[in-house]
Amino acid sequence: MSVNNELVTVNFGPQHPSMHGVFRMRVTLDGETIVDIEPVFGYLHRGTEKLTEERTYVQIVTLTDRLDYVASMSNNLAYVSAVEKLCSIEVPKRAKYIRVIVAELQRIASHLMATGFLLQDLGTFGTPLMYCFREREKILDLFEILCGARITLSYMRPGGIFQDTPNEFWSELETFMDNIPGQINELESLITGNEIVLSRTRNIGVLSPEDVINGSLSGPMLRASRVKWDLRKANAYEIYDELDFEIPIGATGDTFDRYLVRVKEMKESIKIINQCAKLIKPGPVRNEDVPLVIRAPENEAYAAVEGPKGELGFYLVSDGGISPYRCKIRAPSFMNLTLLKEMAIGGKIGDLIVNFGSIDIVLGEVDR
Amino acid sequence: MYGLGLFKGLSITLKNLILVNRTNTIQYPDKKASILDLAKNEKKNLILYIIKNPLNTVKSFLGLISITQHAPQHPRFRGEEFSWYEERCTGCASCAKYCPLGIIKIVTDQTGKNYQEGQSYDIETFDIDIGRCMFCGLCVEACPYDALHMGSGFEESQYQRDNLVINVEKLKKTEKKPSHWFRPQLASKKDYSPFDDEVKWDSVGRHQKPTQKDLKNKWIRSDIE
Amino acid sequence: MSFNQLYIFVGDLLPFLPDQIVFIFSGLSMAITICTFILGIGAIYTWFERRVLAKFQSRVGPNRWGPFGLLQPIADAIKLILKEDIIPRAADKSVFIVAPIIFLATTLLVYSFIPIGDDSQLGGLNVALLFVLGITSINALTVFMAGWASKNKYAILGSIRAVAMLISYEVPMAVSLMGVVMLSESLSLVDIVNSQSSMPFILIQPLGALTFLIAAIAEMSRAPFDMVEAESELIGGYQTEYAGMKFAVFQLSEFLTPIFTAAFFTVLFLGGDSGFSFIPGIIWFASKTFLVTSILLWFRATWPRLRIDQIMGFAWKVLMPAAILNTLLVGLEIVFLNENYLFQILINSIVVCIFIYLIANILGQKKLILRNPVPSELANMDAN
Ligand code: SF4
Numbered sequence A: 001m002s003v004n005n006e007l008v009t010v011n012f013g014p015q016h017p018s019m020h021g022v023f024r025m026r027v028t029l030d031g032e033t034i035v036d037i038e039p040v041f042g043y044l045h046r047g048t049e050k051l052t053e054e055r056t057y058v059q060i061v062t063l064t065d066r067l068d069y070v071a072s073m074s075n076n077l078a079y080v081s082a083v084e085k086l087c088s089i090e091v092p093k094r095a096k097y098i099r100v101i102v103a104e105l106q107r108i109a110s111h112l113m114a115t116g117f118l119l120q121d122l123g124t125f126g127t128p129l130m131y132c133f134r135e136r137e138k139i140l141d142l143f144e145i146l147c148g149a150r151i152t153l154s155y156m157r158p159g160g161i162f163q164d165t166p167n168e169f170w171s172e173l174e175t176f177m178d179n180i181p182g183q184i185n186e187l188e189s190l191i192t193g194n195e196i197v198l199s200r201t202r203n204i205g206v207l208s209p210e211d212v213i214n215g216s217l218s219g220p221m222l223r224a225s226r227v228k229w230d231l232r233k234a235n236a237y238e239i240y241d242e243l244d245f246e247i248p249i250g251a252t253g254d255t256f257d258r259y260l261v262r263v264k265e266m267k268e269s270i271k272i273i274n275q276c277a278k279l280i281k282p283g284p285v286r287n288e289d290v291p292l293v294i295r296a297p298e299n300e301a302y303a304a305v306e307g308p309k310g311e312l313g314f315y316l317v318s319d320g321g322i323s324p325y326r327c328k329i330r331a332p333s334f335m336n337l338t339l340l341k342e343m344a345i346g347g348k349i350g351d352l353i354v355n356f357g358s359i360d361i362v363l364g365e366v367d368r
Numbered sequence B: 001m002y003g004l005g006l007f008k009g010l011s012i013t014l015k016n017l018i019l020v021n022r023t024n025t026i027q028y029p030d031k032k033a034s035i036l037d038l039a040k041n042e043k044k045n046l047i048l049y050i051i052k053n054p055l056n057t058v059k060s061f062l063g064l065i066s067i068t069q070h071a072p073q074h075p076r077f078r079g080e081e082f083s084w085y086e087e088r089c090t091g092c093a094s095c096a097k098y099c100p101l102g103i104i105k106i107v108t109d110q111t112g113k114n115y116q117e118g119q120s121y122d123i124e125t126f127d128i129d130i131g132r133c134m135f136c137g138l139c140v141e142a143c144p145y146d147a148l149h150m151g152s153g154f155e156e157s158q159y160q161r162d163n164l165v166i167n168v169e170k171l172k173k174t175e176k177k178p179s180h181w182f183r184p185q186l187a188s189k190k191d192y193s194p195f196d197d198e199v200k201w202d203s204v205g206r207h208q209k210p211t212q213k214d215l216k217n218k219w220i221r222s223d224i225e
Numbered sequence C: 001m002s003f004n005q006l007y008i009f010v011g012d013l014l015p016f017l018p019d020q021i022v023f024i025f026s027g028l029s030m031a032i033t034i035c036t037f038i039l040g041i042g043a044i045y046t047w048f049e050r051r052v053l054a055k056f057q058s059r060v061g062p063n064r065w066g067p068f069g070l071l072q073p074i075a076d077a078i079k080l081i082l083k084e085d086i087i088p089r090a091a092d093k094s095v096f097i098v099a100p101i102i103f104l105a106t107t108l109l110v111y112s113f114i115p116i117g118d119d120s121q122l123g124g125l126n127v128a129l130l131f132v133l134g135i136t137s138i139n140a141l142t143v144f145m146a147g148w149a150s151k152n153k154y155a156i157l158g159s160i161r162a163v164a165m166l167i168s169y170e171v172p173m174a175v176s177l178m179g180v181v182m183l184s185e186s187l188s189l190v191d192i193v194n195s196q197s198s199m200p201f202i203l204i205q206p207l208g209a210l211t212f213l214i215a216a217i218a219e220m221s222r223a224p225f226d227m228v229e230a231e232s233e234l235i236g237g238y239q240t241e242y243a244g245m246k247f248a249v250f251q252l253s254e255f256l257t258p259i260f261t262a263a264f265f266t267v268l269f270l271g272g273d274s275g276f277s278f279i280p281g282i283i284w285f286a287s288k289t290f291l292v293t294s295i296l297l298w299f300r301a302t303w304p305r306l307r308i309d310q311i312m313g314f315a316w317k318v319l320m321p322a323a324i325l326n327t328l329l330v331g332l333e334i335v336f337l338n339e340n341y342l343f344q345i346l347i348n349s350i351v352v353c354i355f356i357y358l359i360a361n362i363l364g365q366k367k368l369i370l371r372n373p374v375p376s377e378l379a380n381m382d383a384n
C-alpha cells in the first residue's frame, strides 16, 4: 500500500505570535516535518540608510535608536564610534567608562529579552518571560535616570555622552548590581536544568564552526558554535583592554548553547560593570571642541562594536558636508538570519520556532 | 537525577508566588486600594483604622475605593510639556534647524524692533508638532539661550491631530516646569523638582546673556581638524 | 435535593399531571440547575487561574472589576457576546457551528457521573467508568470537526495533532485504570469511592496514579502537552478561526476540563468525598479537587511544551509500559498479598523509584549531559 503524500505550504507571519515582529516565513511542510522555508522580510523597512543622507551627524543618533530598539545604547555607541573615527575626535576617559557601563547594561537587558522570548517560544506560559522583563525593567529605570527615556535613548554624542550622570545613578546602579546576579542564577535554575528545555533544545539547529564563519554570523550565535571571537577583545575599543573578563563559548552550537552563552555573557557583563564602577574617576564627559553641527573631512570610516546580537558596524562615507554621503549599516540580526534555513530544514514545526527564537532578531534592525 | 530540574523549576515559581514583593507592577493611573493602603495613607494602625472606618473597610474590600498612582519619573524625563520662556527666546530658530524631523516652525517679526542692540525678535509663530515629535531633546540641546526646555508631562492625548500642535499661546500658558534634561544648572539647584516647582525666566539659564565665547564654542567653529 | 425528591415533590404538587411530564420536568430542572452550577464554577475558575498564574509570574492579574477582580468573567462574557460572530466564507458552516456545542455538551455531561455525597445521579451506573472514558474521547472528534470546518491550515494542523495525541493517550489512560478496577472490583464510580474508605488508591498504586495524571493532562492538552493549540507555533490551533460567543464556548469548556479531570482523579485515586473527622464529605471532595487543580496550574506556570514526536514517544515508550507494569503488579498483589496494604505500598513505592530511574536512563539522560566547550581552531583570537 502506498501513501500519497501532499506537501502543505503554510505562511508563518507576518502576523504570528512568535515571529518577533513582522517577519514572514513561507514554510513547506510534509506533515509536521519542514521540507523548505523561504524567509520574506522588509515589512518594517524605513530606509534608515537613506534617511541618514539628509541628517546632520548628531541627528542621526536618533535614527540609530530605532534600529535595534531593544539595544539602543549599543547602536548609539557603534554609530558615534564611526563618527569619531571619521573625524578623529578624542573622547574623554570618563565618557568611555560610562559608555562601557551603559553598553553592558544594555547587553544584559537585550539578553534577558532574548532568553525570555526563547522560553516563550518553547511554550512556557510566560513565566520566565515575565521574570526577565521584571529585571529588564530595572535596567530601563537606570536609563531613565541617565537620560530621561527608556527605549529611544539618544544618549551618546560624537565626542562623549550628552551630559554627566546624576548623583543618584551610582547608588541605584549599586543596588541593581547587588540584586541582579541572584536573579540570573534563579533564572538559570529555572531553565538550565529543566529536562523539557534540554530535550527540546539539545542537538537542535546545530551549526558547525565552518557554517557560522561562512555565513559571517557574529555574536552569541558565533560563539555558541565554538568560535572564540569577540570584538571587545579582538578589537578592544573604548576601554575594554583595561578590563578583565572572559569570552564564553558553547560546546556544540545547538540551540541550548546559544541560550547558555547568553546567560554566561550576562554574568561577564556584570563583572565588567563592577570593574568600571570601581575604576571610573571624575572628569569631563564630552569633548567641548566638537560643535553641534559637525562638518566631517572628506574621508570614510568603518567602526564596529560587539552589540548584544553580534558585530554591529557603521560604514560612513563623507564628502565634506554636514551629513554623510553614504551610510551602510552592518546589522547583526540580518546576518544571523541567513542560516535559518540550514537550521530548520528536516526539523519539526516546534523546532523551527525554537531555532528562530534562538537567533534573537529584532526586525527594526533586519529591515532597517 | 533525571527529572530533578523539573522540580527545581517548580520550587522557583513557588518562591515567586509566595514572595509578594517580587511584583513590581505600577498600576497607572489608579489602583484599587486595599485596607492596608488606606491605613498606611492615614498613618494609622490597621486594626485601629478598621474599627474607626468600618464603611471604608467594606468599600475597599468590594473594590470601590481607588487611589491615584503615578509612575515614578526621574528629573531628566523628556516629556511633551515643553517649557518655553518668551523672555529668553531670541527667535534665532536654532531649535528649528536642529530638530531631526523639522517639526518646529518659527516666524519672527522684525519690524519695530531694534534687534541689533540686543533686543530680540518678536515671535509670531512658534509651532511644535507634538504628533510627530520623538522627544529626542535635540532642540533643547541646541538652544543657546536656554529658552526651550523639555517638560515632564506625558498625558496630552487629543482627539484631533491638529490639537497636538503646540503654538505660541499654548507655550506661553503652560506651567514652566523645565526638566533636568541638558540643563545641569537646574540639576545643581537644590530642592528643585521638575514635577512640583515652577521656575522664573531669569533663574533658569546658565547666564543672563550668552558671552561671545559661548557662542563661538557652540556655533562658529564648523570643522574640527 | 435529589432527583427522586424533586420527582415526588412535583408529583404531589401537581397531581393532575401525567407521570411522564412530571418526570421530564423534574429531570430538566435538575439538569439546568447542575449545568448552571458547573458553568458558574467554570467562570470562577477562569478568574482563579488567571489570578494565580499572574501571581506565579509576579504580575497582578485581573483586579479591576469587583472585589479582587472577581467579576472579571462576567466582563469577559459580555465582551465576547457583543463581538461580531465571524464565520469564514470557506468554512463548512454547519460543522463549524456545531463543533463548539458538542464540545461543551460532552464536557458538561461527564460532570454528572462524579459521585459527590451519598446521592449521586449517574455515578452509581455499573459501567460509569467506561462511559466517562467514552465520552471524553468524543472531544477528539469535536476538535477535529472544528479544525476541519475552519478551512485554515493552522486549524487543520492543530486538529491533526489533537487526534493523534488524544488517541495515543487514551490507551495508557485506560490501562492505568485497570488497577483501580481490579482493586475495587467494580466499574461503578460510587463503588470505587467506597472501596477506598480505608486506604486511597494513590498510596496503593502510585505508578497507576502518576500514569493516569500525566495521561489526563495530555488528554485535556494542557502544559506541558499543550500541543493542540500551541500558541507559539499554531497561533490558536483549532480555535484560530473562532470568534465571539463560539470562542467563548470553547474557552469555557477548556476551563471546565481541568476541573473535571481533578474531580475524576479525586474519585479514582484520592478517595472521593471520604475523609476523617466531622467535616462533611462535600468539603473533602472540593478541597481535594482544588488541590489537584492547583497542582495542574503550577505545572502549567512552570514547564515548557514538549515537541510532537516527544509527546507521542512518551505515550508509547513510557506511559504504556508503566500502565502495564502497574496492572501486572496490582494483579499479582491481589492474588498473593490479599489486602495487606502496608506491604503493597512498600513494594509499589520501590517499584516506582526503580521504574523512573530506568526510564530516565533509557530515555537518554546521556544525550542531555553538557560537555565542556573546546574552542574551534578556525578562528580563535587567543591563538594569535
Ligand atoms: S524633541 Fe526632538 S523631535 Fe521633538 S521638537 Fe525637539 S528636536 Fe524635534
Ligand code: SF4
Pocket: B088, B089, B090, B091, B092, B093, B094, B095, B096, B106, B142, B143, B144, B145, B146, B147, B148
Ligand atoms: S533656539 Fe532657543 S532662542 Fe532660538 S528660537 Fe529656539 S527657543 Fe528661541
